Amino acid sequence: MNLDPAMLARIQFAFTVxxxxxxxxxxxxxxxxLAIIEGLWLKTRDPLYLQIYRFWLGIFAMAFGVGVxxxxxxxxxxxxxxxxxxxxxxxxxxxxxxxxxxxxFFLEAGFLGIMLFGxxxxxxxxxxxxxxxxxxxxxxxxxxxxxxxxWMQTPDGxxxxxxxxxVTDWLKVIVNPSWLYRLPHMLTAAYITxxxxxxxxGAWYLLKGKHESFGRKTVSMGTAxxxxxIAGQVFLGDILYGTMLRHQPAKMQAAEGFWEKxxxxxxxxxxxxxxxxxxxxNRVAIGMPYLGSIWLTHSLNGRVEGLKNTARDHQPSMGLxxxxxxxxxxxxxxxxxxxxxxxWLRWQRRLFTTRWFLRALxxxxxxxxxxxxxxxxVAETGRQPWVIYGILRTVDAVxxxxxxxxxxxxxxxxxxxxxxxTAFLIFAGHLIRRGPEASPAQTEASGSVKNAFRPQxxxxxxxxx
Amino acid sequence: MNLPLLSALFATFALTLYVMLDGFDLGVGALLLIQPDExxxxxxxxxxxxxxxxxxxxxxxxxxxxxAAFPIAYGVLLPAFxxxxxxxxxxxxxxxxxxxxxxxxxxxxxxxxxxxxVGSIVAALAQGLIVGGLIQGVAVAEGQRFAGxxxxxxxxxxxxxxxxxxxxxxxxxxxxxxxxxxxxxxxxSERMLRLTTPIxxxxxxxxxxxxxxxxxxxxxxxxxxxVPLALIAGLFLVISGVLMRGIGRRPDGRPFFLGLALFAxxxxxxxxxxxxxxxxxxxxxWAAASSTLSHxxxxxxxxxxxxxxxxxxxxxxxxxxxxTPAEGWEV
Numbered sequence: 001m002n003l004d005p006a007m008l009a010r011i012q013f014a015f016t017v018x019x020x021x022x023x024x025x026x027x028x029x030x031x032x033x034l035a036i037i038e039g040l041w042l043k044t045r046d047p048l049y050l051q052i053y054r055f056w057l058g059i060f061a062m063a064f065g066v067g068v069x070x071x072x073x074x075x076x077x078x079x080x081x082x083x084x085x086x087x088x089x090x091x092x093x094x095x096x097x098x099x100x101x102x103x104x105f106f107l108e109a110g111f112l113g114i115m116l117f118g119x120x121x122x123x124x125x126x127x128x129x130x131x132x133x134x135x136x137x138x139x140x141x142x143x144x145x146x147x148x149x150x151w152m153q154t155p156d157g158x159x160x161x162x163x164x165x166x167v168t169d170w171l172k173v174i175v176n177p178s179w180l181y182r183l184p185h186m187l188t189a190a191y192i193t194x195x196x197x198x199x200x201x202g203a204w205y206l207l208k209g210k211h212e213s214f215g216r217k218t219v220s221m222g223t224a225x226x227x228x229x230i231a232g233q234v235f236l237g238d239i240l241y242g243t244m245l246r247h248q249p250a251k252m253q254a255a256e257g258f259w260e261k262x263x264x265x266x267x268x269x270x271x272x273x274x275x276x277x278x279x280x281x282n283r284v285a286i287g288m289p290y291l292g293s294i295w296l297t298h299s300l301n302g303r304v305e306g307l308k309n310t311a312r313d314h315q316p317s318m319g320l321x322x323x324x325x326x327x328x329x330x331x332x333x334x335x336x337x338x339x340x341x342x343x344w345l346r347w348q349r350r351l352f353t354t355r356w357f358l359r360a361l362x363x364x365x366x367x368x369x370x371x372x373x374x375x376x377x378v379a380e381t382g383r384q385p386w387v388i389y390g391i392l393r394t395v396d397a398v399x400x401x402x403x404x405x406x407x408x409x410x411x412x413x414x415x416x417x418x419x420x421x422t423a424f425l426i427f428a429g430h431l432i433r434r435g436p437e438a439s440p441a442q443t444e445a446s447g448s449v450k451n452a453f454r455p456q457x458x459x460x461x462x463x464x465x
Numbered sequence: 466m467n468l469p470l471l472s473a474l475f476a477t478f479a480l481t482l483y484v485m486l487d488g489f490d491l492g493v494g495a496l497l498l499i500q501p502d503e504x505x506x507x508x509x510x511x512x513x514x515x516x517x518x519x520x521x522x523x524x525x526x527x528x529x530x531x532x533a534a535f536p537i538a539y540g541v542l543l544p545a546f547x548x549x550x551x552x553x554x555x556x557x558x559x560x561x562x563x564x565x566x567x568x569x570x571x572x573x574x575x576x577x578x579x580x581x582x583v584g585s586i587v588a589a590l591a592q593g594l595i596v597g598g599l600i601q602g603v604a605v606a607e608g609q610r611f612a613g614x615x616x617x618x619x620x621x622x623x624x625x626x627x628x629x630x631x632x633x634x635x636x637x638x639x640x641x642x643x644x645x646x647x648x649x650x651x652x653x654s655e656r657m658l659r660l661t662t663p664i665x666x667x668x669x670x671x672x673x674x675x676x677x678x679x680x681x682x683x684x685x686x687x688x689x690x691x692v693p694l695a696l697i698a699g700l701f702l703v704i705s706g707v708l709m710r711g712i713g714r715r716p717d718g719r720p721f722f723l724g725l726a727l728f729a730x731x732x733x734x735x736x737x738x739x740x741x742x743x744x745x746x747x748x749x750x751w752a753a754a755s756s757t758l759s760h761x762x763x764x765x766x767x768x769x770x771x772x773x774x775x776x777x778x779x780x781x782x783x784x785x786x787x788x789t790p791a792e793g794w795e796v
Binding site for chain 2: 065069070072073075076078079080083084086087088089090091092093094095097098099101102103105106109110164165166167168170399400401402405409412413416419420423
């Protein structure tokens with residue numbers, strides 16, 4: 001078999017980055033949720049809030065730890081598998097990632113320990129401050145990374161001289177045209193992910209008839225947050241859609257599944273296609289009539305632009321972009337429906353007793369993660385064949401590493417990451433089954449792979465006093 | 466102002482801190498394999514537990530500084546050391562996980578200890594391979610593309626440096642235990658120091674000698690900077706002697722701090738030998754440098770934030786000064 005190094009490098013990067021993003025998505029969302037819960041606890045002194053806080057802290061710590069370990073790998077992969085990308089983009093994205101390491105790693109490393117173990121040592125107020133700083137750290141980290149990634153989508157503030165990239169204006173590099181919309185979109189996605197995770201676990205307890213007050217509070221809060229956030233996300237998504245249509249038309253053409261320069265009128269909204277990139281057509285396409293025109297052109301018979309508007313060698317692979325978008329959008333629609341239902345049930349005072357609704361929440365618990373992955377697949381595969389849009393093609397960025405080496409390291413990554421994921425799921429499942437009442441006053445070191453042991457700082461500080 | 470030089474100093478600073486700090490906890494991890502008593506192994510892990518995580522952050526800082534300030538070198542060196550780097554990343558990840566899980570289980574703790582130790586050893590060897598590969602030389606085409614094979618690094622000389630780095634980290638690890646441990650573990654640390662220090666010195670000397678034989682660039686550096694390099698070599702030997710004499714005596718920290726000094730000398734020697742290149746003997750700092758504003762951004766950010774990070778790290782070490790409590794930190 002003849003293996004293509006470029007394809008293997010892409011699969012390896014896709015695998016490691018997909019695996020990684022699961023964990024920051026969870027920890028960004030949960031960090032904010034924990035900050036809110038602790039704020040409420042400080043305000044009301046209701047012990048239920050403290051119980052919720054302790055329970056979710058354990059799962060947060062684990063997600064955070066795996067996120068850190070898998071994130072380190074990425075910062076090296078820019079050069080390992082895509083050397084030319086590192087060389088060209090280094091002047092722009094390198095300093096941004098450097099500042100991410102310095103600013104957010106510092107905040108997180110400094111305050112995570114206090115957050116995990118320090119409640120009885122520093123008192124509630126300082127502890128709340130620590131929680132807020134960790135939440136801020138995750139937010140800053142997301143901000144730098146989204147800035148770097150958005151720069152790859154819509155590069156700005158640079159000039160090319162003799163094949164070298166020169167930064168001419170840092171403000172334009174950091175505040176590039178898509179960052180302003182992609183950062184809130186990603187943060188909202190992470191917060192929605194957290195909301196559904198929290199309400200899903202609460203709903204499971206309610207269905208089991210266990211931990212009633214914990215279940216009620218978290219289902220109530222989770223669905224309330226989700227409702228507000230999903231409404232905002234519809235709005236943010238729509239603006240981002242317009243922005244990307246201007247900057248990367250090919251991505252949005254591929255996302256809708258049409259090939260012809262102008263679709264039929266009225267345009268359907270496709271939910272299932274079997275694209276045939278070779279012959280620039282769909283083998284099968286199933287959709288809802290009229291809906292494409294209505295959603296995409298806001299008229300009854302508008303036409304939608306297809307992928308043939310983009311030269312063939314500049315087209316992304318339609319299948320990946322289309323299904324990434326459908327997964328994200330489909331889940332968002334279901335979330336939206338559930339949120340509307342939650343409003344109705346809340347008004348009817350049946351939010352905690354309607355079993356189909358609770359079951360749906362349980363099923364939807366990991367949905368935010370899947371939708372976020374879908375969204376990243378749109379962003380990343382839709383940018384192809386470019387790695388820096390319009391500047392460097394992915395195939396030209398690949399390192400001179402033989403396919404055999406790439407394949408064996410890919411297998412090693414899959415093996416080791418499977419171990420990480422298995423451990424995460426076993427320990428998270430264990431915590432959930434055990435229930436919030438069993439949550440120790442001090443969270444165990446169990447979760448965080450990297451930072452969980454930080455708290456001894458506080459023990460030591462006490463001793464030295 | 467010579468921005469690439471400043472950035473190189475910043476990257477070297479991060480790398481030196483990394484080698485010294487993660488060096489000792491990787492060393493303790495490596496020694497775990499030859500400690501038969503599980504209770505003693507618990508104490509060994511306790512001794513590095515509070516601070517090892519912060520140590521590793523310096524590795525990321527060094528790597529990202531290279532990307533930001535010397536992207537050309539980053540794009541040549543990372544593919545060249547593809548295999549040892551991936552092995553190192555996986556080993557460090559596995560080690561972090563084993564660190565965690567050994568506390569989760571009572572029955573199979575020894576399996577996790579093996580994973581922990583093997584992870585530490587593989588990471589140390591991989592780093593040594595990279596240093597050896599650097600000195601041996603990396604094939605470069607068109608001034609910016611790695612033109613060799615990813616297997617080039619598995620040659621006798623890099624394997625020698627790999628063993629030397631593992632030996633050095635073991636000295637640091639044993640030195641750390643000498644400082645932190647009491648009772649039987651302290652006796653273990655003394656035995657280990659007596660065993661590993663001469664091995665490390667012999668290996669380091671062999672590395673120096675072989676390097677001049679296989680790499681003309683190293684020979685040239687010896688003629689060019691004969692005084693500083695001879696001074697470093699002499700100091701290295703003297704300090705090793707003082708270290709040996711300090712084993713089992715007060716102050717408890719002497720072998721550890723002298724071990725750190727050995728590593729500082731090693732980095733200085735390596736730096737002098739390859740300066741002004743960043744890809745040794747092939748690409749200079751200035752040829753590999755990033756754009757002016759990239760250096761400015763990195764350096765200003767580094768100048769503002771690094772002191773805060775350092776202050777925090779010093780604080781973390783300060784609160785854990787003294788002996789590791791026999792019952793662990795948790796009590």
